[in-house]
Amino acid sequence: MVASCSMVDFNTGLLDFLRISPTPFHATRNIAARLLAAGFIPLYEGDIWQLEPGNRYLVTRNDSSIIAFVYGKSPLLDSGIRLLGAHTDSPCLKVKPRPELNRRGYFQLGVEVYGGALLAPWYDRDLSMAGRVTYRDETDQVASALVDFELPVAVVPSLAIHLDREANNSRSINSQKDIVPLLLQLPAEDAALPDFRGLLHAELLRQQPQLAIKQVLDYEISLYDTQAPAMIGLEQDFIASARLDNLLSCFIGLQALLEADDQVSSLLICTDHEEVGSASCCGAKGPMLQQFLERLIPDGESRVRVIERSMMISADNAHGIHPNFMDRHDENHGPLLNRGPVIKVNANQRYATTSETSAFFRLLCEQAEVPVQTFVTRTDMGCGSTIGPVVASEVGIKTIDVGSPTFAMHSIRELAGARDGWYLYKAVVEFFCYRKAPIALVSRS
Numbered sequence: 025m026v027a028s029c030s031m032v033d034f035n036t037g038l039l040d041f042l043r044i045s046p047t048p049f050h051a052t053r054n055i056a057a058r059l060l061a062a063g064f065i066p067l068y069e070g071d072i073w074q075l076e077p078g079n080r081y082l083v084t085r086n087d088s089s090i091i092a093f094v095y096g097k098s099p100l101l102d103s104g105i106r107l108l109g110a111h112t113d114s115p116c117l118k119v120k121p122r123p124e125l126n127r128r129g130y131f132q133l134g135v136e137v138y139g140g141a142l143l144a145p146w147y148d149r150d151l152s153m154a155g156r157v158t159y160r161d162e163t164d165q166v167a168s169a170l171v172d173f174e175l176p177v178a179v180v181p182s183l184a185i186h187l188d189r190e191a192n193n194s195r196s197i198n199s200q201k202d203i204v205p206l207l208l209q210l211p212a213e214d215a216a217l218p219d220f221r222g223l224l225h226a227e228l229l230r231q232q233p234q235l236a237i238k239q240v241l242d243y244e245i246s247l248y249d250t251q252a253p254a255m256i257g258l259e260q261d262f263i264a265s266a267r268l269d270n271l272l273s274c275f276i277g278l279q280a281l282l283e284a285d286d287q288v289s290s291l292l293i294c295t296d297h298e299e300v301g302s303a304s305c306c307g308a309k310g311p312m313l314q315q316f317l318e319r320l321i322p323d324g325e326s327r328v329r330v331i332e333r334s335m336m337i338s339a340d341n342a343h344g345i346h347p348n349f350m351d352r353h354d355e356n357h358g359p360l361l362n363r364g365p366v367i368k369v370n371a372n373q374r375y376a377t378t379s380e381t382s383a384f385f386r387l388l389c390e391q392a393e394v395p396v397q398t399f400v401t402r403t404d405m406g407c408g409s410t411i412g413p414v415v416a417s418e419v420g421i422k423t424i425d426v427g428s429p430t431f432a433m434h435s436i437r438e439l440a441g442a443r444d445g446w447y448l449y450k451a452v453v454e455f456f457c458y459r460k461a462p463i464a465l466v467s468r469s
Contacts, residue, residue: 027280027283027392027449027450027453027454028283029279029283029446029449031442031443031446034279034445034446034449035255035263035442035445035446037275037279038253038263038272038275038445039252039253039254039255039263039265041054041271041275042253042265042266042267042268042271042272042275043252043253045267045271046152046154046172046246046248046266046267047088047154047155047156047170047244047246047248048088048089048112048113048296049087049088049155049156049170049244050154050170050172051088051112051271051274051294052084052087052088052089052090052112052294053087053170055090055092055274055278055294056082056084056090058278058282059080059082059092059278059281059282060082062080062282063080064080064081064082064092065079065080065081065082066081066082066083067081067082067083068083069083069085069315073319075093075095075319075320076095077095077096077097078095078096078097078286079095080092080093080094080095081093081095083316085305085306085312086296086304086305086306087156087168087170088112088113088296088306089112089293089294089295089296089306089307089312090112090292090293090294091291091292091293091312091313091316092278092281092291092292092293093289093290093291093292093316093320094281094284094286094288094289094290094291094456095289096285096286096287096288096289096290097286097287098287098288098289098459100289100320100321100326100330100333101326101329101330101333102333102461103287103288103289103333103459103460103461104289104330104331104332104333104334104335104461104462105289105290105291105330105331105333105334106284106288106289106290106291106334106335106337106455106456106458106462107290107291107292107293107334107335107336107337107421108273108276108277108280108281108290108291108292108293108336108337108339108452108455108456109292109293109294109295109308109336109337109338109339109411109412109415110270110273110274110276110277110292110293110294110295110338110339110340110411111270111273111274111294111295111296111297111298111299111302111308111340111411112270112271112274112294112295112296113138113139113270113296113297113298113299113300114139114266114267114269114270114271114299114434115137115138115139115140115141115142115299115434116138116139116141116246116247116248117135117136117137117138117141117146117203117205117246117247118135118136118137118138118244118245118246118247119133119134119135119136119153119155119220119243119245119246119247120133120134120135120136121242122134123135123220124217124218124219124220125204125217126210126213126215126217127204128213129209129210129212129213129215130206130208130209130210131206131207131208131209131210131217131218132204132205132206132207133178133204133205133207133220134204135203135204135205135247137199137203138246138299138300139299139300139434140299140434141434141436142432142433142434142435142436143197143199143203144197145432145435145436145437146180146203146436147180147181147182148179148180148181148182149179149180149249149250149251149436150176150179150249150250150251151176151177151178151179151180151205151247151248151249151250152172152173152174152175152176152177152178152247152248152250153171153172153173153177153178153245153246153247153248154170154171154172154173154174154245154246154248155170155171155243155244155245155246156168156169156170156171156243156244156245157169157170157171157224157228157240157242157243157245158240158241158242158243159225159228159235159237159238159239159240159241160237160238160239160241161235161236161237161238162236162238163236164238166241169228169232169235171224171227171228171231171245172231173227174250175250176250177207178205178206178207178247179205179206180203180204180205180206181206205247221240221243222240224240224243224245225237225239225240228240248266248267249266249436249437251266251437253265253266255442257442260442261361261362261441261442262361262439262440262441262442263439263440263441263442263445264437264438264439265437265438265440266436266437266438267438268341268430268438268439268440269340269341269430269433269434269438270298270339270340270341272341272428272430272440272445273339273340273341273427273428273448274294275445276339276428276445276448276449276452277292277294277339277452278292279449280449280452280453280455280456281456283453283456283457284453284456284457285456285457285459287459288456288457288458288459290455290456293312293313295307295308295310295312295411298340298410298411302411302414308411308414308415308418309414309418313415313418313419314418314419317330317331317419328420331419331420331421333461333462334421334422334461334462335381335384335421335422335423335424335462335463336412336415336416336421336422336423336424337385337423337424337426337452337455338375338376338410338411338412338415338423338424338425338426339426339427339448339452340410340411340412340425340427341427341428341429341430341433341438341440342359342366342368342399342426342427342428342429342430343359343399343401343429343430343433344358344359344360344361344429344430344431344441345358345359345360345429346431352402352405353402354400354401354402354403357398357399357400359397359398359399359429360397360429361429361430361431361439361440361441361444362441362442362443362444363395363397363429363441363444364389364394364395364396364397364444364447364448365389365394365396365397365426365427365428365444365447365448365451366396366397366398366399366426366427366428366429367382367385367386367396367397367398367399367424367425367426368398368399368400368410368425368426368427369382369398369399369400369425370400370401370407372407373413374407374408374409374413375407375409375410375412375413375425376410376412376413376415376416376423376424376425377412377423377424377425378422378423378424380422380463381422381423381424381463382424384424384462384463385424385426385451388451388454388455388458389451389454391454392450392451392453392454393450394447394448394450394451395447397429399429410425410427412424412425422462422463426448427448428440428441428444428445428447428448429441429444
């Protein structure tokens with residue numbers, strides 16, 4: 025199967041998706057909108073489902089996780105299901121429940137660090153705020169809406185070098201004291217602080233005046249960098265953006281699923297909370313995928329047999345070898361940007377790759393005419409993980425961990441190769457159009 029999207033069109037769509045998806049809620053909404061426009065049928069978990077081969081479906085949970093499913097015409101027991109998993113969340117600063125601070129007449133917000141954020145790049149950036157707001161409407165019902173301030177409304181100023189002469193040698197960042205955003209200078213040091221919920225109320229009504237908001241009850245609001253994603257480099261070899269980890273993989277899965285073969289069954293799952301362990305109702309450790317499969321295949325024995333014929337690609341960014349820090353990589357496993365997707369291997373099961381799943385992915389890349397690389401962390405260094413081992417252990421599905429090589433992972437602005445996302449998309453299209461069971465059953469002697 026030849027992927028239909030050119031590299032230029034793929035990257036144009038990717039940059040737009042990154043720009044309009046500052047939070048997992050916005051990413052999920054934007055993925056769902058693309059799927060609905062393509063004819064996918066929305067499902068609601070509280071309804072009775074009647075799923076029929078030949079149709080395409082989507083379902084969300086918590087507004088921040090989504091499953092999209094192409095129900096192929098071929099029986100599930102013949103060809104299994106091709107799955108791609110990614111995550112919608114990224115490390116960031118999240119606003120605390122009682123955030124208002126007055127420090128010498130400056131209005132600041134208390135924030136909590138979400139995930140393993142690289143904090144230094146958050147200084148001196150033009151920050152905005154976005155997320156989900158939950159409110160009481162005029163009938164005293166609880167409802168939610170998404171908000172995005174869009175404009176730069178906050179900043180975390182650096183301390184001048186004159187006041188910290190060792191800043192370039194040994195500055196540490198205290199996440200409670202040193203990374204507190206500044207939003208406003210008050211008219212006097214003892215002036216009343218703005219109410220953050222009131223600010224959310226006003227912004228929601230400005231953007232969506234049709235909402236009947238009686239009272240903002242709570243919120244999940246994150247700060248984000250307003251600098252737009254961009255192609256950079258003398259020959260635009262690179263993509264610079266926030267949230268490449270892991271919205272790049274979400275977009276790859278979305279774009280590929282829209283081209284999936286309707287003869288076989290394919291599934292995209294993008295879950296929240298991977299950066300903090302995936303242990304939530306909408307995370308990979310939660311039951312979302314398992315419950316979907318149970319409703320798709322109610323008979324337990326049939327479900328196990330289908331899972332045996334299935335495979336998942338866990339797509340999450342990989343560490344490209346940094347030219348300034350080459351010693352941080354194993355000398356034989358330093359992936360280069362723009363040299364293709366990376367198979368991630370770890371003997372201690374931090375990645376779920378096996379020889380079978382790796383071999384099959386290499387076959388896909390060969391058929392799609394895509395180069396492929398391998399990553400193994402240095403033996404004397406720790407290794408991150410993904411949703412791959414989680415889904416493999418919870419569901420029992422054969423899994424491979426792959427990703428596009430990147431620099432500055434978990435920074436407020438990451439860097440990827442301009443060709444790598446497109447390469448991986450081409451391989452996933454091949455995967456979603458593979459008409460046999462991904463890995464043949466082992467014959468019994």
